[in-house]
Amino acid sequence: MSAFTRVAIIALLALPATAHAFPTGEQFDLDPMIEDGAGGVAFTGAPRWTGHTCAVCHTGGSHTVGLRLEAEPTSLFSDGWKANTTYHLRVVLRDAKAAGAATALGDDCGFAVDPYVRCDVNGYALEVDDNLGRPLGKLAALGANGSCGSAAGMDPDSRVLKDGTAITMVGTHHGQTSWDLCWTAPDAGYGPMVAYIAAVDGNGGDGTEDYPTDVNDDDVAAGAVPIVEAGANPPVAQVGGCGASDADGGALVLILVALAAWRMRRRGLALVTAALLAQGCVHVRPRQRETLAQRKMTFAPDPGEDELDLHMQESREGASGGYGSAGGGCGCN
Amino acid sequence: MQLIDHRLGHRLAPALFALGVLVTTAAAHADTGFVSKLQVYSDSDRTTVVSPMVSATADLDPNTGASIGYVADVVSSASIDIVSQASPTTIHDTRHQLSLGGNHTSGDWTGRVGYSFSTENDYRSNTGSLGIEKTFDDKNTTIGAGYNLSLNRVGRADDMNFSRDLTVQSLTFSWTQVISPRTATQVTYELGDASGFQASPYRFVPVRAAVTDAPMYTVAETDPDQRYRHAIVGAINHAVGKHGSVQADYRLYHDTWGITSNTLGLRYFVDLSSRVELRLRSRLYQQNGTSFYQSNYATTLKYMTIDRELSPLWSETVGGKLMLKFGARAEAELKMDLFYYHYADFPALQSRTGANIGLGVSIDY
Numbered sequence: 001m002s003a004f005t006r007v008a009i010i011a012l013l014a015l016p017a018t019a020h021a022f023p024t025g026e027q028f029d030l031d032p033m034i035e036d037g038a039g040g041v042a043f044t045g046a047p048r049w050t051g052h053t054c055a056v057c058h059t060g061g062s063h064t065v066g067l068r069l070e071a072e073p074t075s076l077f078s079d080g081w082k083a084n085t086t087y088h089l090r091v092v093l094r095d096a097k098a099a100g101a102a103t104a105l106g107d108d109c110g111f112a113v114d115p116y117v118r119c120d121v122n123g124y125a126l127e128v129d130d131n132l133g134r135p136l137g138k139l140a141a142l143g144a145n146g147s148c149g150s151a152a153g154m155d156p157d158s159r160v161l162k163d164g165t166a167i168t169m170v171g172t173h174h175g176q177t178s179w180d181l182c183w184t185a186p187d188a189g190y191g192p193m194v195a196y197i198a199a200v201d202g203n204g205g206d207g208t209e210d211y212p213t214d215v216n217d218d219d220v221a222a223g224a225v226p227i228v229e230a231g232a233n234p235p236v237a238q239v240g241g242c243g244a245s246d247a248d249g250g251a252l253v254l255i256l257v258a259l260a261a262w263r264m265r266r267r268g269l270a271l272v273t274a275a276l277l278a279q280g281c282v283h284v285r286p287r288q289r290e291t292l293a294q295r296k297m298t299f300a301p302d303p304g305e306d307e308l309d310l311h312m313q314e315s316r317e318g319a320s321g322g323y324g325s326a327g328g329g330c331g332c333n
Numbered sequence: 334m335q336l337i338d339h340r341l342g343h344r345l346a347p348a349l350f351a352l353g354v355l356v357t358t359a360a361a362h363a364d365t366g367f368v369s370k371l372q373v374y375s376d377s378d379r380t381t382v383v384s385p386m387v388s389a390t391a392d393l394d395p396n397t398g399a400s401i402g403y404v405a406d407v408v409s410s411a412s413i414d415i416v417s418q419a420s421p422t423t424i425h426d427t428r429h430q431l432s433l434g435g436n437h438t439s440g441d442w443t444g445r446v447g448y449s450f451s452t453e454n455d456y457r458s459n460t461g462s463l464g465i466e467k468t469f470d471d472k473n474t475t476i477g478a479g480y481n482l483s484l485n486r487v488g489r490a491d492d493m494n495f496s497r498d499l500t501v502q503s504l505t506f507s508w509t510q511v512i513s514p515r516t517a518t519q520v521t522y523e524l525g526d527a528s529g530f531q532a533s534p535y536r537f538v539p540v541r542a543a544v545t546d547a548p549m550y551t552v553a554e555t556d557p558d559q560r561y562r563h564a565i566v567g568a569i570n571h572a573v574g575k576h577g578s579v580q581a582d583y584r585l586y587h588d589t590w591g592i593t594s595n596t597l598g599l600r601y602f603v604d605l606s607s608r609v610e611l612r613l614r615s616r617l618y619q620q621n622g623t624s625f626y627q628s629n630y631a632t633t634l635k636y637m638t639i640d641r642e643l644s645p646l647w648s649e650t651v652g653g654k655l656m657l658k659f660g661a662r663a664e665a666e667l668k669m670d671l672f673y674y675h676y677a678d679f680p681a682l683q684s685r686t687g688a689n690i691g692l693g694v695s696i697d698y
Contacts, residue, residue, distance in 0.1 A: 328451030328458030
């Protein structure tokens with residue numbers, strides 16, 4: 001990749017928070033409530049994540065790590081993107097040193113050797129958006145023969161999120177500081193774009209096999225690389241959709257309930273349902289679910305306790321149903 | 334329920350408990366969770382139930398999970414139900430239940446299967462369940478459906494010739510809706526069908542001119558063989574401040590035996606510190622009696638019951654639970670609920686009070 005034009009963008013963000021690390025990449029697609037995942041969110045720093053990057057969770061680093069984005073053909077940065085052209089990109093993490101004490105014994109991030117050694121596991125996320133904040137183009141892992149468009153290899157560097165909007169690292173590889181990927185530009189006419197990139201210089205958890213990764217004392221770099229469109233066509237107009245909102249919208253519920261009560265006085269059940277479901281159009285984005293992901297906000301925070309309680313209640317009351325399983329047996333005492 | 338002390342059952346309970354611990358510990362690798370609880374129920378009607386429970390969950394791959402669980406109910410009772418039948422003053426019984434479950438997620442779809450086997454001295458139950466759910470709108474909406482089938486065999490202690498079947502099915506539909514970054518709602522409807530023997534094989538109904546009179550004779554309790562149940566639950570969870578949440582739910586229930594009930598639950602969660610979480614809760618329950626329930630039968634009728642659970646009653650439960658975190662992966666809990674049941678038309682017992690005390694520990698590997 002020596003012929004690559006190099007564009008180095010360094011933008012460091014540090015937003016305090018706590019969360020789990022996503023060392024394998026696959027976790028970005030898992031459910032945050034039940035699978036310790038990211039719910040399809042890769043914090044690339046794009047506007048749709050309100051600029052949030054990996055620094056939302058990974059904190060405590062020295063703020064010295066940097067990023068570089070390379071491309072082939074190099075005309076991507078000099079002339080701009082061309083419709084339906086595939087570009088080979090490489091994300092490079094510069095000056096990674098958070099896990100400087102790690103010992104490079106095998107690639108399987110410390111698990112290839114016995115006893116376990118501290119792992120130097122790093123990662124990244126990237127997406128390419130137009131000036132309306134929409135991810136565009138097609139992302140893919142590099143093919144097995146080292147070129148874009150060929151079949152994927154057994155152990156690619158990168159993995160595309162299920163919804164295709166972003167790409168991240170995959171697997172855990174000791175000491176990896178660069179990742180290859182492919183991006184195919186969309187049809188002409190979308191105008192200038194920006195490649196949003198965020199990367200983590202991980203420090204290898206607490207150095208034990210039990211905690212090979214965590215979010216503490218990791219350094220983070222993030223940046224935004226502008227890419228013009230060759231020919232500079234005007235952007236496509238935005239289309240409609242359900243708006244995002246941080247508000248509770250309680251007033252809307254009350255209004256709907258009041259209207260329903262006025263028109264259907266004797267249908268209490270319908271009122272309850274209307275009150276509960278009337279706000280279906282308020283679109284809460286994955287990044288807004290930090291509170292909802294807490295155990296205390298789930299409808300069955302302790303299923304084991306629920307089963308014991310329900311078994312007791314259903315054997316002492318005439319009603320049953322609607323709250324889940326009470327287990328089998330009589331409970332006739 | 335068998336009316337003698339069953340030593341085998343008492344020996345089996347701790348043995349299975351230990352087996353559960355061994356199984357779940359052996360399976361405790363990455364992405365594995367282990368839960369153990371012990372709950373003790375005691376009421377003023379001289380009934381005590383000790384319920385140990387162990388369960389484990391494991392992610393077989395990023396999209397597939399499995400679970401196994403064991404629970405027992407070790408019962409000692411000299412309740413009015415038992416004393417009024419001129420039985421030995423105290424009965425002992427143990428219920429064992431083994432459960433297996435699995436789930437798989439593919440895209441927006443999640444499927445679940447489950448099976449449980451429950452056995453006690455005079456009752457056996459095999460239950461299977463299937464469930465599927467799909468998320469929509471960036472996971473803001475989840476629609477789910479489930480089906481349960483439970484095949485039960487009802488026996489009578491010391492009576493080899495008594496055997497009755499009871500089949501219980503239920504269909505469940507649920508709609509979970511995120512309506513704001515701090516609020517989520519859920520509506521669940523369950524249609525249940527119980528077909529078969531639903532009376533108690535031990536209860537005999539006295540026939541007498543008045544409650545205070547001596548019985549002229551007694552007849553075996555008879556309930557209808559068919560019962561359709563409808564339950565709809567609306568629930569809402571709302572975050573309060575930075576460290577708390579309030580959960581409320583209401584259930585409206587009606588069945589073809591004539592019971593209509595209302596259940597209102599309220600729960601408040603708050604983080605007392607980074608390691609301590611407190612839950613306070615209240616549950617109010619009310620029902621009328623079945624259409625065929627009478628506090629006294631002066632003559633023989635087609636359906637006759639002296640089951641207080643089929644009489645008009647209300648109850649209130651209040652309690653608290655403390656959850657203590659130890660590191661990032663372990664948690665212990667301590668809970669106590671106090672309850673009161675009031676029977677409006679059950680001459681043998683006007684009320685009962687009691688407590689439900691629980692201990693638990695959970696570990697994520």
